[in-house]
Amino acid sequence: MLGRSPIARFLTMPNKHTDAEAALKKLGDHLRLGWAKKHPVSDKSLESVKNTVREQWEKEQVAERPSKPAPAPAKNKSRKPSEPDMER
């Protein structure tokens, strides 16, 4: 008689709300997978991403340059460069 009791019916009844949500999300996953299969990524797309990396790297190199100590002028080669504070 378990099958007739309201509690048993509730326990065996699938949570339709959750099922519907899960099914729609699963559809999204499969559509993306299907799309990726039918429309593979181009080499051009990868190349422009790599160009972004190159540009970013070059900007970093430029930004780092001023922080490096400037080479001492040839005529002062023998002198030890003074600390900025000591020049005051």
Add this chain to the structure above:
Amino acid sequence: MEQLIKLVKTYRLSSGLAERLRLVEAIFHLIAPDLRAFVFSAIVPQAAEDVSQEVLISITNSLKTFKGNSKEEFWEWCYMIARRRIYDYLHKKKKDRLQPMPHDELLDLVDASAQVAPMMAADRHDLEYALNLLDSSKPECRDYLWNHYVIGFDYGEIAEEQNLNYDNVRMKIGRCLDEARSLVS
């Protein structure tokens, strides 16, 4: 896919150009297919190619600032960037929102997905159920269900785009889902 987060963490620490290019190429091959498909599910194909490229470039530009430590966090971060780019685009050109894809085209994509990942009978049943839910919904409800569940926009993003408040959108989507369920069952 643990490989993905290892590559991202290594990229964050890398300083040499050659190493960065090698890493970004490996990351690209792991994320580009899913992210492009995500963009193509939201915008007309003519514009989707450009927007998906913008998404990949935005991710590459910000890769060094990504703070997470797991692949789940990384994917969440990538999709957040993708949704933001899609939203920016749709905000400018509302007419380019993807019109509902016909049932046959959706089935075609589902079949293509089965070539990548084997599909159990239960999966096919779930997918048919989902398609029926969309087909039986009124246009406005179909949009909400599509955007929230299929594309993955959250309530806040839909609310912002539609000039509605968060709870209003949450309740509308709940009602649309209930209505679709009652029509399909």
